[in-house]
Amino acid sequence: MTDATTTPVQLEARHLTRNFSVRTPGRIRNARHIVRAVDDVSLDLIAGQVVAVVGESGSGKSVLARMLARIIKPTSGDLVLQGTTIPIKTKRTLAYASQVQLVLQDPFASMNPVHRMSHNLLRPLRIHGASKADAPGLAEAALRRVSLEPPSRFLESYPHELSGGQLQRVSIARALCIEPKVLLADEPISMLDVSVRLGVLNLLRGLCDDDRLAILYITHDIASARYIADSIIVMYAGQVVEQSRGTSLVDEPTHPYTQLLIASVPDPSDPTRDVPPTGEHTQIAVAQKGCRFNPRCPHVMDRCRIDEPPSFIVGENHTSKCWLYADHEVGVEVALSTRRREGETATT
Amino acid sequence: MTTESKRVEDVVKTEVPPLALPPTTYGPIAATTHVEAAMGERILDVRNFSVDYGWGENAVRAVDDVDLHLDRSKVLGIAGESGSGKSTLVYAITRLLRAPGVIKGGEARFNLGTDDDVEHVIDLVNASERELRSVRWSSISIVLQSALSALNPVVRVGSQFEEVLKAHRKDMSKHQRRARAKELLAMVGLDEDRLDRFPHELSGGQRQRIMIALALTLDPQLVIMDEPTTALDVVTQREIIGELFELRAQFGFAMIFITHDLSLLTELADEIVVMYAGALVERATARELYETPRHPYTLGLLKSFPPMHGERSELSGIPGSPPDLAHLPTGCRFHPRCPYAMERCTNESPPLVEIKGTDRSVACWLQVGDVGVAVPVELSRVSSSGNAPSGSFKEVTP
Numbered sequence: 001m002t003d004a005t006t007t008p009v010q011l012e013a014r015h016l017t018r019n020f021s022v023r024t025p026g027r028i029r030n031a032r033h034i035v036r037a038v039d040d041v042s043l044d045l046i047a048g049q050v051v052a053v054v055g056e057s058g059s060g061k062s063v064l065a066r067m068l069a070r071i072i073k074p075t076s077g078d079l080v081l082q083g084t085t086i087p088i089k090t091k092r093t094l095a096y097a098s099q100v101q102l103v104l105q106d107p108f109a110s111m112n113p114v115h116r117m118s119h120n121l122l123r124p125l126r127i128h129g130a131s132k133a134d135a136p137g138l139a140e141a142a143l144r145r146v147s148l149e150p151p152s153r154f155l156e157s158y159p160h161e162l163s164g165g166q167l168q169r170v171s172i173a174r175a176l177c178i179e180p181k182v183l184l185a186d187e188p189i190s191m192l193d194v195s196v197r198l199g200v201l202n203l204l205r206g207l208c209d210d211d212r213l214a215i216l217y218i219t220h221d222i223a224s225a226r227y228i229a230d231s232i233i234v235m236y237a238g239q240v241v242e243q244s245r246g247t248s249l250v251d252e253p254t255h256p257y258t259q260l261l262i263a264s265v266p267d268p269s270d271p272t273r274d275v276p277p278t279g280e281h282t283q284i285a286v287a288q289k290g291c292r293f294n295p296r297c298p299h300v301m302d303r304c305r306i307d308e309p310p311s312f313i314v315g316e317n318h319t320s321k322c323w324l325y326a327d328h329e330v331g332v333e334v335a336l337s338t339r340r341r342e343g344e345t346a347t348t
Numbered sequence: 349m350t351t352e353s354k355r356v357e358d359v360v361k362t363e364v365p366p367l368a369l370p371p372t373t374y375g376p377i378a379a380t381t382h383v384e385a386a387m388g389e390r391i392l393d394v395r396n397f398s399v400d401y402g403w404g405e406n407a408v409r410a411v412d413d414v415d416l417h418l419d420r421s422k423v424l425g426i427a428g429e430s431g432s433g434k435s436t437l438v439y440a441i442t443r444l445l446r447a448p449g450v451i452k453g454g455e456a457r458f459n460l461g462t463d464d465d466v467e468h469v470i471d472l473v474n475a476s477e478r479e480l481r482s483v484r485w486s487s488i489s490i491v492l493q494s495a496l497s498a499l500n501p502v503v504r505v506g507s508q509f510e511e512v513l514k515a516h517r518k519d520m521s522k523h524q525r526r527a528r529a530k531e532l533l534a535m536v537g538l539d540e541d542r543l544d545r546f547p548h549e550l551s552g553g554q555r556q557r558i559m560i561a562l563a564l565t566l567d568p569q570l571v572i573m574d575e576p577t578t579a580l581d582v583v584t585q586r587e588i589i590g591e592l593f594e595l596r597a598q599f600g601f602a603m604i605f606i607t608h609d610l611s612l613l614t615e616l617a618d619e620i621v622v623m624y625a626g627a628l629v630e631r632a633t634a635r636e637l638y639e640t641p642r643h644p645y646t647l648g649l650l651k652s653f654p655p656m657h658g659e660r661s662e663l664s665g666i667p668g669s670p671p672d673l674a675h676l677p678t679g680c681r682f683h684p685r686c687p688y689a690m691e692r693c694t695n696e697s698p699p700l701v702e703i704k705g706t707d708r709s710v711a712c713w714l715q716v717g718d719v720g721v722a723v724p725v726e727l728s729r730v731s732s733s734g735n736a737p738s739g740s741f742k743e744v745t746p
Contacts, residue, residue: 056581057552163669164430193429194608194652195685198665201654220581227654227663250656264586267656268614268638275586 009082010181010214011045011068011100016077018063037063039238040077045182045214050205052217052229054261060238061218065186068216069102082181098128101175105187107167111159118155121174128178142177143170145211146203165196172203183207184216189224201228222261226250231317234258237292245317254320256297291323299324387459387469391570391602392418392441397454399433399440408673410436410449412626415700420459420569421596423603425617425634427610427649429670433626434606438572442488443472443480460487461569486516489563493575495555499547505558506543512565532561536591553584560592564599572604577612589616610649614638622646625671625681628700632708640729642703642710644686647726680713688714688724 018038024031038060045051045068055061066072068079070092079086081099104110111120121139130138136155143151146169159167168188175183185204189197205228207213219225225232226247233243234257242255253259256276263275276298291297294304303323312325387393399411411433418424428434439445441456451473460468460483470483492498500508509529513520520528530540536557547555556576563571573592577585593616596603607613613620613634620637622630622645630643641647648666668685671677677684683693692713700711714723 056583165669193431193670194610194649195429195666196669198652198654198663199667202662202665222582223654223656226656227660247660260583262656264582265656266582266609266612266615268611268634269655269657275590 008046008048009044009080010047011082012078012080013041013043013064013068014078014080016041016064016067016079017075018060018067018072019075036238038067038074041235041238041240043216043233043240045216047181047212047214048208049230050208050215050217050228052219052225052232053235054219054222054225054232055235056220056261058237059235061235062186064235065102065184065216065218068182069100069184070096071102094128098178099180100182100184101178101180102184102186103168103171103175103188106191107164107171108159108191110171111167113159115158116155117157117159117162117170120159120170121155121177124174125177130178138177139173142173145176145207146170146173148173163196164192165199168192168200169203172200172207176207180213182214182216184218186218187220188217190220197224204228222250223265234261239292239321240311241293241321243311243319244315248315248318252315254314254318254325255293255322256299256324257293258320260296291321387457387467389419390417391420391459392416392456392604393459394441394456395454397437397440397456398452399436399445400450400452401436402448403450407450409452409676410626410673411440413454414623414628416621416628418570418602418604421600421602422618423596423605423616425613425620426604426606426623427608427613427620428623429608431625431670431673432623434623435574437623438490438574438604438606441472442484442490442572443475444490458483458488458570485512485563485568486566487568488570488572489566489568490572490574491556491559491563491576493578495552495559495579496547498559499555501547503546504543505545505547505550508558508562509543509565512562516566528565532565533558535564535595536561552580553588556580556584556588557591560588560595564595564601567599568601570602570604572606574606575608576605578607578609585612610638610646611653622649625676626673627681628709628711629682630708630710630712631700632710636706636708642708642715642727643682643712644688644714644727645682648685680711688727690714690721 016038017036017040020035020037021032022035024033041064043051053061053064063072067074070079070086074088077088079088081096086096111117118136118139121142122135125135125138126132139155140151143154148154148166148169154162154166154170162170172183172188183204188204189200192200201224204215204217208215217225217228231243231245232247232249234241234249234255236257242249242253242258249258250262253262260276263273267273290306291304291309294300297304301323307323309321309323309326310330311319311321312328312330314320314325314328394414394416397411397414397416398409400407401410402408414437416424426434426437436445436449440449440451445451454473456472458470458472460470462468470479472480472483475483499505506526506529509532510525513525513528517525529543533540533542538554538557538561542550542554542558547558550558559576577588580588589612605613605617610620614637617634620632620634621628622637622643624645630637630641630646632642637646638650641650645666651663652665654663666685671681671684679695680686680689680693680698683689686693690713696713698711698713698716700709701716702709703715704717714721714727
């Protein structure tokens, strides 16, 4: 906890990029091309804050989470954990894993089905150095943190005996039992029943507020991002296209992709709203010039097909990677300005 | 009982090349028309429908005494969480349900249309396999959630269209079949070169479009959509649903749309039924259901979607989790999670009854008009009148 007050930034990602080499579809054998799954993404995960990453499937958001968890090695870029730069080309260490934990989308697939919850929970504790005598108590405490009462009942049960919502809580407890500082949640609610989703979101928010965890919340559901997050990042084709602190990105979207995304969300309170024309997302190779959204963009200009836009400042702590805002100042990353603000409040 | 062969005309459509209809044989089914009330505009009528999984003592009731009806060219939305029985219900109605699923009772009548003032109605529950084969795909078709597993992975897309046309339109030439497949792809906004692709070469959205095109191949009167867009992102979902409704405007098929996304249903359905743990808990028009929910579960579901506008405030969702169908709670199945549960709810199961003076129904003891039962204001709002002052309760006059 002392770490959290002196260095609020728990995990920094600097210009993370990951390329994948994939076979070119078609008849030519062995023809390969590079897909830039994540392209130059920087973000800060701050104690007591939720950062939401929103994007459609294929936008690179899960690859980003796995790079932050060091399951996938970045092609280039830096990771800084609590002020220490991590050598990205080496294997993940136990020390890193004890600080940064990942919760996956499918709770049924992320638990060993032939073992009781006690096994699933005690194993990480033992690996991370808890003694045999302490481990059960810590596991029970972790289950209480995610509101699974009484913990003894859940420790005794098998994965198939629990509902999706309960299992997802157990997998959050499993991530929390070793007291990490950063929690990476990759679509934690998309497999859950509608009626239990909010419970898990409220749990994450509570962990963030009460225990000063730094949370990365990855989702395709922008409404849930607006509900839970302190800052929101929208990714498209591996790049951050818009980001804002607070909800200004949802309330006043500036990037044409964000506008399209928001207009597409079913919203019975406003059935007459205009939805901009769309086009389907296709995988984008490195070779594409200009803005990656240009083939689908309703406002496309000649410039968009030639030059890639930088991020422009379109509001307070709000940037947009679009040439429509070329008369605005080129932005310092919002993440950095967030950190400054957090630093100021920490010193006062 | 007449056993003579009947030719059934499909509803005449513009735009579609006249397809020679196969001589379809229906057994004694036409006779049922004279016995029971004519269905008229009603295309599907399901009554007291129950489905079990398993037999004997271990049977689990997955669909319990469900009544449904759908008019021609209308859209019926079925909302519910996983395990609520919504998919089981439509699979059972269309007789696609496999063992251990068993239809335990009820009827499902499908109106094939009127020909020479004779209404052709098929009783789907008792129909033979032969009768079902003539109705499936040509009159009722289904779009499944997972397009990747519904399409044959080792057969090119074009051949999958061919197969359907070969089976149901025996007099079409190879050339005609190919032309029809191209036309169908154009209808869902895909290039005709997709016909020569394998399913894995297409994106999720393209595959789902292929599924929709396949479902429309024989110009059905009823299309069932089982979570057709759940696996897609919102932008693609919006696009596909837009196309779907353009096609519906053009061809006039009725639709049953199953999803857990109540806000999506509100935008697209005429009428919505909400299922919980195998039973219908509420039925209303889409607008009514959204603006003036009457069942606490519907209200909870609506409040489970974080809003896109306005101040951020903490939402509660619904406490607890859906019940295990093998161990249903006593009384109302929702009472353990219901914030308004009364003593009566723990003992007696509320029937689905029409609310007085309306054509909507709800299964909740709060809404039966008992004297002395205070209906919470959020469950007794009047349509479009905005919010009544919160915190106050109003008495329902019997």
